[in-house]
Amino acid sequence: xxxxxxxxxxxxxxxxxxxxxxxxxxxxxxxxxxxxxxxxxxxxxxxxxxxxxxxxxxxxxxxxxxxxxxxxxxxxxxxxxxxxxxxxxxxxxxxxxxxxxxxxxxxxxxxxxxxxxxxxxxxxxxxxxxx
Numbered sequence: 001x002x003x004x005x006x007x008x009x010x011x012x013x014x015x016x017x018x019x020x021x022x023x024x025x026x027x028x029x030x031x032x033x034x035x036x037x038x039x040x041x042x043x044x045x046x047x048x049x050x051x052x053x054x055x056x057x058x059x060x061x062x063x064x065x066x067x068x069x070x071x072x073x074x075x076x077x078x079x080x081x082x083x084x085x086x087x088x089x090x091x092x093x094x095x096x097x098x099x100x101x102x103x104x105x106x107x108x109x110x111x112x113x114x115x116x117x118x119x120x121x122x123x124x125x126x127x128x129x130x131x
Contacts, residue, residue, distance in 0.1 A: 021070035028063045035060070051092065058088040076123045079114050083107055 035056050039046050047053060065084045069077040090103045114123075 017070050017073070021067045024063060024070070025067045028060055028067065031056070031063075032060055055092055058091065062088055073126055074124050075118045076114070079110050083110050086110075 062081070062085050065077075065081045069081045086103050086106050090100055093099065
């Protein structure tokens with residue numbers, strides 16, 4: 001009986017994760033459409049600030065990686081989301097050299113984690129299935 005309840009709860013959680021990922025994807029597509037609209041209506045003003053453009057586009061990219069992670073929760077996807085998010089931070093916040101060094105070291109640590117600490121057979125396995 002206890003095992004059946006746990007299985008039902010896990011299925012409900014997977015469905016909720018999928019619903020959240022679909023809703024997030026809809027919002028991200030809307031954001032992308034809004035950015036394309038802004039680019040087309042006033043291109044000279046839109047591209048005058050490269051920081052604004054990079055911030056908007058990289059936010060959408062991180063969001064898409066997050067949706068991919070929600071749909072397929074594997075160690076590989078989780079590490080990729082973290083790498084993309086930290087890379088976005090380095091690109092957009094280039095005012096603190098020590099912060100940039102820390103971010104680069106974090107990315108190197110994530111690559112090392114992926115290479116040395118997670119077995120290859122578990123990289124593409126759903127994290128909820130690994131015991």
